Every structure is written in C-alpha cells, then in structure tokens.
Amino acid sequence: MVRATTERPEMQNTQVILAKRPVGVPDPSHFEVRDTAVPDLAAGQFLIRVSHWSVDPAMRGWANDVPNYSPPVALGDPMRSFAVGEVIASRHPGYAEGDVVEGLLGWQTHVVSDGANIGRKVTETDLPRSYALGIMGLNGTTAYFGLLESCAAKAGDTVVVSTAAGAVGSAVGQIAKIIGCRTVGIAGGPVKTRQCLEDFGYDAAIDYKAQDVAEAIAAACPDGVDCYFDNTCGPISDAVMTKLAQGARITICGTAAITEWDPLPMGPRVHRQLLVARARMQGFLIFDHKDRLAEAYAALAGWLREGRIAVREHVLDGPEAALDAIGMLYRGENTGKLIVKVG
Numbered sequence: 001m002v003r004a005t006t007e008r009p010e011m012q013n014t015q016v017i018l019a020k021r022p023v024g025v026p027d028p029s030h031f032e033v034r035d036t037a038v039p040d041l042a043a044g045q046f047l048i049r050v051s052h053w054s055v056d057p058a059m060r061g062w063a064n065d066v067p068n069y070s071p072p073v074a075l076g077d078p079m080r081s082f083a084v085g086e087v088i089a090s091r092h093p094g095y096a097e098g099d100v101v102e103g104l105l106g107w108q109t110h111v112v113s114d115g116a117n118i119g120r121k122v123t124e125t126d127l128p129r130s131y132a133l134g135i136m137g138l139n140g141t142t143a144y145f146g147l148l149e150s151c152a153a154k155a156g157d158t159v160v161v162s163t164a165a166g167a168v169g170s171a172v173g174q175i176a177k178i179i180g181c182r183t184v185g186i187a188g189g190p191v192k193t194r195q196c197l198e199d200f201g202y203d204a205a206i207d208y209k210a211q212d213v214a215e216a217i218a219a220a221c222p223d224g225v226d227c228y229f230d231n232t233c234g235p236i237s238d239a240v241m242t243k244l245a246q247g248a249r250i251t252i253c254g255t256a257a258i259t260e261w262d263p264l265p266m267g268p269r270v271h272r273q274l275l276v277a278r279a280r281m282q283g284f285l286i287f288d289h290k291d292r293l294a295e296a297y298a299a300l301a302g303w304l305r306e307g308r309i310a311v312r313e314h315v316l317d318g319p320e321a322a323l324d325a326i327g328m329l330y331r332g333e334n335t336g337k338l339i340v341k342v343g
Helices: 058-063 131-132 139-150 169-179 188-199 213-220 233-245 271-277 284-306 321-329
Strands: 005-019 031-041 046-054 083-088 098-101 112-113 116-123 157-161 180-189 204-207 224-232 242-250 279-281 313-317 338-340
Touching: 005 112, 005 321, 031 112, 031 321, 046 131, 058 321, 083 131, 098 131, 131 338, 139 169, 139 224, 139 242, 139 284, 157 169, 157 233, 169 180, 169 188, 169 224, 169 284, 180 188, 180 213, 188 204, 204 213, 213 233, 224 233, 233 242, 233 271, 242 271, 284 338, 321 338
Parallel strands: 157 180, 157 224, 180 204, 224 242, 242 279, 313 338
Antiparallel strands: 005 031, 046 083, 046 112, 046 338, 083 098, 098 116
C-alpha cells in the first residue's frame, strides 16, 4: 500500500546534511545546506517547527565511520542532533499543536514525526526552551546521574571535573556543591577558569593550558581526589590519576582530548593507581538511565527555579552557522552550551 502524501512547495525544510565522511573532527567541507519541501501529514504523524539545534561532542563520532554506540550518520542525511521545537500540525492523538518537544530531530528546521524520535514533551514552559538541549536535557541529566549514581558523590567528597566550564562539567560542579562537596574544575584558558570560579562556584580552578596539571591537582587536593568526572581522557586524566584518594570513583563521560582512535593512543598505564587506591573506573552513558529521567528533570528544574544552578549558553544564529559548530566545540571556542538558533 502506497502512503498518500503530497508535497507543499510553499513550506520549505532547511537541512544541514552530512555530505562527506570526515576522519576526526568534521569541518565545513563535510556539510551542505539544502532546502526540501515538507510533505503532508499521514495519519499518526505530526509536524514540528524546530527552533534550536544542539551541538555536542558525540556528534564527532556520529559523523565518522568508526565503531560507536550509535551507527554513523548516512551520507546525504541531516546531521544527527538533539533539537527542540513546537508541534504546528498534528494527525497524532498523542501530540497537539502547541506542544513543545525535544528529541533526535537532526539539523533541520521542520520534522515530520510519528513520535519514535521524540525524547519527551517539554513541560517546563517557565524556563527558556533552549534549556531542553542543555541543563534540562542531555547535558543536565548526564551530570545528574553521572555524578550521583556513577561517581556516587557524597557530602565531604573532593570532586574534580575536566572541561569544567562546559555544558556537562558546569552542571556537575554545581550539583556537587549543592550536595556538599568540595569542587575543583579543570578548564582551558583564563576566561574559562574564571567562569568556573565566578559563575559556577568551584572552590578551585586549574588552567591546563598554563599550569602543570599534576602539580596543580596535588596542591588543590591535598587529601586526594574522591570523585573524578572525566570528560577528556588523555594527559589531563593521566595527571588526575596520580592523586586518587582511597576508594576513589572515576566516571568516564567523554574523550574530548583524543582526536584520533586509529592508531589507538598510548598513555600511562593506570592499573597501579587504581590498585593502590582501591579505586573504581566506570564508563557512563545517559541511555542507561532513561527510565529515571523524570527524577532528574524534576530536581534540575527545582534547582534552576531556586537560583542554585547558573546556565551559560553560546548561541549561533542560522543553519549556516552550524557548518563549523562541531569544530568550534573541539577547539574550545564556545563560552557556554553551544546551540544553533534556527527559528
């Protein structure tokens, strides 16, 4: 049976597609902007007008043809991305015009969906809609469960966070302070280290570009590191491993410092540090906690409304700005959660 649909040329969907396969961090040459017509809705579908696209470190892996927890984006398809928008037409009983939804909608301005790619309806309408891509989305929930469950942080712990001024790291540091931890942030450059101290309330901040990280960790953590929230791997993490406290917990959330995995990068062996400290190292993906996301949303929204969590966003304007957005993220040029505003 052929689905009966027609195209409405007066409504255009602007997409940023993956045109060439990158090796490592994609740049503008790997993407193209194109316009396509938006099809009419079939029964059980609804139309979303997207307002904001997310830019996340995981998108490097999605664009590359390398083993990952998600298959690579097909050439010619819109770049995979979390996005948020508003339902503007519906033939689906579960979605009404005016509903705000977040999900894996990709880098495109209009999406016809049957609900399969929707993460949730955004009900916190008193908060900025873009928060659904950051503190009230993947970044905030990752920080919440990565710190409280994987790292098992508790009051009195010394918590060290790499990329501490980033969208995930800044949330980790602030949640750690809320539960009574001492926090040490690692960031690159004086602007971001100042953000750690002044905006996100870290007790100490280390500039990995200007300081010897191992020496700075030793000075900032005289009793050792109880929890390390690792967003980088590489030399920064090697330095942190030299100062683990007994019973330390390490959460591996990202590998931003590693630009190439072929050949595999070689670094110091950490077995001895883990053995002596009786430490635990665990990889973390938010998808393992999808059945508890409502808990995180409620806690994060409460802290935001109480003014206990500060949010910084770096907003790019228009689809063309997305072409170099992933590169910008990996070069460390953003000064907050990186978002592309398209509507």
